[in-house]
Amino acid sequence: MSIVELHNIRKVYDNKVAVEGLTLSIEPGTMFGLLGPNGSGKTSSIRMMIGMTMPDSGTVSLFGQPFTREALSRVGYLPEERGLYKKMKVMDQLIFLGRLHGLSEGTARARSLAWCERIEITEAIGKKTEELSKGMQQKIQFIAALLHDPELVIMDEPMSGLDPVNAALLQQTLIDLRKEGKAILFSTHRMDQVEKMCDEIALISRGKLMLSGSMREVKAGYPRNRLQVAFTGDGSFIRHPGVADVKVEAGVAEITLRDEAAAQQILADALAHGTVITRFEVLEPTLEEIFIETVGGQADA
């Protein structure tokens, strides 16, 4: 049973197509990365997933059922921009949001306290939101999304505005939640986070799905055509016919290959010339490169 299933959804605002023919599914226990440039339709897609807006066509299923509002009590949502009442005390706020998700006041209070301890923000409990730093507000928002123990966690840019220590703390929390079998979808621009954390990704641009699948599948679609060689001595191997482009700096050659198969020939060539190789690595395409390559051509609009 898929936790989320979007089938061929389309949404048009006024004259702008926000999402077009988007199909994707998220399985339990998956960390799913939703990627795309600004204005590509990420937030629009998320909003349709949780019934904030309705698709013009196509279907949305949650937990194997066509969308109903009841399913929302099993979903936790962290919006892209922080949504907290500025003048309200943190604990009152968490209890209010917890109760809206169907918790009793006592349960909401107990869980809020437990979460505040877990992500190290107990000092904020008695304060008003406006007295907190941006990072602290972010953590409170994070708790608010998780208070009712949702099976599906949707987070729009969860790490933005956090220092590295807190970002790592929340990343680890998300990883723990996935271990508990929850499905987690988050959108981000930070490709390094996606690469580290996600099992599956979908890349959308201008409302259309460009790429999707497991990290391995996505990367397999791109050639492993970059080579990094640290060497001393004879550098004539860089003139091998398989080299399309090269840049040598401080004894490290960054080579782009015409063909994946050329890597071994270049290594052999270098060894034959007596070059001392201290490191030889065929690089996987990074997600960032894939992103730029996929989206770059259309980044005008």
Place this chain on the structure above:
Amino acid sequence: MHSSSLQNIWLVARREYLERVRAKSFLVMTILIPALMGTLVLGSALINRSLGSASHLAIVTDDAQFATNLQTEMISGDGAKPKLDVYSPSEPGIRAQLDAQLKAKDGTLDGYLVATPPSPASPRGAYEWVPKSKADVITKARIEDGIRGALTRETLARSGMGAAEVNSLLAPIQLKTDSSGGGSGAAFGSAYGMFFLMYFVILFYGMNVARSIIEEKTSRVFEVLLATMKPSDMLAGKVIGVGAVGLTQVGIWIALAVAAVESQLVGSNVHILPSAGQAALFVVFFLLGYLLYSSIAAALGAMTNSEQELQQMQIFLMLPLISCTVVIFNVVTNPDGPIAKIFSFIPFTTPLIMYTRVIVGKPGALAVGGSIVEMAVTIAIVLWFASRIYRVGILMYGKKPNLPEIVRWLKYS
């Protein structure tokens, strides 16, 4: 489904209510508004008392009879009864002495009159009034009336009428006002007071709904709330919560007013207190007016992105209320006249004008009931539009929508 919807409305209303009632501004307003109104009422009463209360006057005249007659005139009637000193012009330096008294900082003299009674040379006599303050037009008018009265007395006496007859002829007429007709001065004061109170609470709490929507919009709280509840539940909860705060405040004021009258803090001749029926209708018309205006305010709030933008739109909310203040004088003086009738049936002005008519006029149960029904229907229609604009508007950031866009919003859903 239905019960969770009600539960959500209740939670939103409760939050809205508690946050507002706990805020310091609520306490300040609750105390400040009656204090201001009390100051106004007391202040105007004091001013009325002190106006024309120039309490110490002097007459410089040769004619003892004229002086006596003027004295009689000045101390008769409703107003303050001044002390009158009579001097003869033959006293040496009398005017310089009186002038000095007027200028003296601690002097009690408020003005003096130099009167040369009628003679064959000047048939109407010559009078010169020297006041302490030229702005004191009320004392001047009383002096003029007094002189006219004194001359009348003299003429009547000369034509052979007895003093008792003259007195009874010129005694001020006691014009009693039947307050059951609803036209007494106290009812007027009460009507104006309640009118502005109603104006204030409807506008204030209507705008509070708009402000609270903008707050949730700018802080993006909506995004979190919409992930669990329907926009219509959010709107309902908000309107109920803010309205309950308004009712609480009005309730506190009514309780304060009752307590003040019970404890005789306010003199019994100050009839600012409405009857129980009027108080009940105040609540009814406040609720209707609040619902109508807060629905419009909700739509305005959802359309705009900041307090500043809201201020520009606020005029739509205020125009009908302002039109009420334009006609209110007419309505109070002629509560069952055509203008009063028309405005009490325009839904946007009904709460203010019909309520004023209830206090000063006799609109009849049918008219009052009819206006309530008419308002209820209008509220239903306005709410329908407002909730549609609200539900699209709260997710729209950026530029303010133009009219065709708003029409398109109405079609969404």
